[in-house]
Amino acid sequence: MISARTRLVRTLVATSAAAVVTIGTVVGAQALAEPAPESPDAPGGQTAGSVYANRLVDPSTLISGAASGQQYSYWSQGSDEQLHLSTATLLEPRGSRPAAGWPVVVWAHGSDGWSASCAPSRNRDSGDRTAISRLLGDGYAVIAPDYAAVGAPGAPQYSDVNATAHNLVDAVRAAADIGQTDLSPKWAVVGQSQGAAAAVSLARNATRWQAGRLDFRGATATSIPAGYADLVAGLSPSSTAVPTPVVADVLYTLASQDSTDLEPILTERGSDLVQKAQTLCTEDLVKQVGGTQLADLVRKPLASNAKLAASLRKSLALPTIGFNRPILMSQRLVDESVVVPSSLRYLAEAQLASNKVTMSTYLTVDQSDGERQERAAVKAFLKRLY
Template identity: 25%
Template sequence: MRHLLAAALLAILTAFSLPAAAQQARYLISADPMTDTPPGVQAWRVQYWTINGSGTRFAVTGIVAAPREAIPPRPRRVIAWTHGAWGVAEKCAPSISPNFFNATAGIDAVRSGYVVVAPDYIGLGNPTMHPMLVGPDTANAVLDAVRAAREIPGAAAGNSFAVWGESQGGHAALWTAISARSYAPDLRLVATAAAAPPTDLAANLREGSDKNARALLLSFTLHSWSTLYGFSMDGVANRTNQGIIHRLAQNNCVSFDKKPKLGTILGILTIVRATKNKDIAKIEPFGSFARANSVDAARVPGPLLIAQSSKDTIVAPAVTRKFAKAVCRRGTGIRWIDMSGDHGASARDSAVETIAWIGARFDGQSPPNDCRRI
C-alpha cells in the first residue's frame, strides 16, 4: 500500500512540475458518437482545447466525421471544413444544429474517404464572445480541431490535412494556411481551398450589393469586436442604433431556409439607413482592426484554390478577384473556379472540382495555375 501511495504522490507532483506545453499535449476533451448521421458516415460531437491570439485557453466544440468502415492500415487524409457565417451567439454553433449535415458542403468529402473536421470556432457552442473574422483566433481553433481529431481512434485521422472553407470560412481557411506552419508544425498542410472568401474586410463589408445582408453581417462584426475589445461604436451609430446592432447579433443566427422575423427585418432596415454612408475603414479603431485581420496576399502559401461566383451579392466578386491577382503577383499559382450561383451555394457549387483538386494535391500532383485568366 505504501508503494501505491508513493507512486500516486509522485504522479501528482510530476504533473504539477511538467511544463505547460507538456500538460496540454492532449487536445481532445470528449468525443460523443452521433446517431443521426448520413449513410456511410460516422461522426462525433467533440469538445477540445484551443487558445486565442492572446494565449487565453478555451474549451470549444465541433464535429469530426469519417467513413463508416474498417480502420485503414494507414491514417486517413483530413479536410478541415471551415464554415461560413452562422451568427455570433453561442446558440448559432453549427454542431448543435439539426441541419448540420445538410448545410455542410464539406461532408461530401467523407464519401471520398476523408476525415472531415468541422470546428465551431471560439464562442459558438461555448460561453464566450465569438471573434467574428478575427484571423489568428479562428486559425488556432481550426488547427487544434485537426489535432484533436487524431485522438479519436475510430476516425484514424492523420497529420496531413487540407483546409476548405466557405464565406466567413473562406477567410478562416486562408488564415489557417497563414498560421499552420508556425502554430502547428506537427501538422502538414497540403492544400487550401476558399469559396467566396472575405479578404479585404472593410471592402467586403462595404461593397456587397445585398445591403440587407451587409447590414446584418456588419452588426455581427461590430457586436463581436466591441464586446471583445471594448471598441466604441459612437463613430458608427447613435446609442439607440447601437442597441439594435447588439440585439440583432445576440438574437439571430443565419438561416437560408427560414424567413426572418418582423423584428429582425425592421432592425436590419434601421441599420441599413444608419450605416448608409459609413465606411468602417475610416472609423477607428475598427479600420485598423479590419486591416489587421484582412488576408495578406503575400502570406498565403500554395497550393491554393479560390471559387467565386460572378453574381455573389454578399462577397463582392471584384474584391476576391483583386486579392487573387495580388496572390498571383507574389508568384503563388491559383486554381480559379468561376461560378454564377448565389453566395450561399458557393461551396456546394464548386464541391466536385474542389474535392478532386484536393485529392490531386494529396497525391503529389503538380497544381494547375489559372493566374493568366483571373
C-alpha cells in the same frame, strides 16, 4: 497503444467532476465546449490543441455517409491571448480504412451567428450537412469545428481571421489525439465564406502552427470575403450597398466589439440590429436586416474611432503573398454572401502574386450551374492535394 474508445472513457471520467462544477452536468462536448466566460479557466498545463472532453455521437444523428463520430471540446488560443474552449465533431466515412489512416479534411463553415446557440455543433444547417456528407462520400474523415469564443461578450477573436485559423489547427491537433491510428497525418481545409478567410490564412501559416506528425497539404476557399476589412473599417453614412447577408456579417463583427466603442457611432437602427446579432442566428438576422443597408447603421464613420478601425482592419485583412501550400481560390459570379467584384479582384491579385494560388471562376449566371461547377473544381483540387 491505448485505443480511441479507451481514451474516450478516460477523458470523460477525468473531466466529469470539473464539468459538473462548471456547467452543471456532463451532457457531451456541446455543453462542455461553451467559450469563456461560461467555460472553466484553463487549468495549469493545458495547451492549445489539447482535449478537454469527448463523447461518441449517437449513430441515429450521424450525417449521411458517416460510419461513426465523436464530438469533442478542446482548448484554443484566441486573439486575446487567452485559452478558450471550442467544440468540433470528428466523423469517419464508411468503408475500409486505408492502411495509413483516413485522409482528413477540415470543414470550415461560413458565418452561422455570434450566439453560442448558433454554433454548428448545436444547430447545423442543411448546407453544412450536405457539404460534409459529400466529403465523407469521397473518403475523407471530416473535422467540423465551431469557432472559439462564439457567444463570449467582447470576444474579438470572432472577427479575427488568424484566430479562426488557429482554432482550426487546434481542432486537428486535438482530433489526432482522439482519432489515433484511424486518421492519416495528412490534412487539408475546405473553407466557405468566414471559413474561407481562415483557409487563406492556413495556406500561409498551418505548416508553422501544426505539431507532431501532422502534414498540412493545402486548402480550398470559396466565397472569400475579400475587401471585408476595408468594408468594416470604412463603415460610414456614405457606405455603398451590399447584399443583405454581408450586412448581417458586419453586424456580427460589430457585436463582437466593445459596446462602449460603438455607442457614439451607431444609429438607433444600427444599435438595435447589433443587439439582435448577439442572439439571432444568420437566417433570422438576415430577416431582421430586411432592406437596411450599411449606411443606415452608423451616424458617423467608424474611422472616427481610429484605434477600433485599425484593429478591425488588421484582424480582418487577407494576404495575397506568402503562401507555402497550394490553395484553390474560387468565386461564382452569383453569390450573395460576398461582394463579388471585390472577391474577383482579390483572386486575380493573389494568383499573380503567388504560384501556390489557383484561381477558379465560372462563366455562368445560373446559380445552380455555378455551384455545380465549383463543387467539381473543389473535389478535383482536393484529390490532387493527397
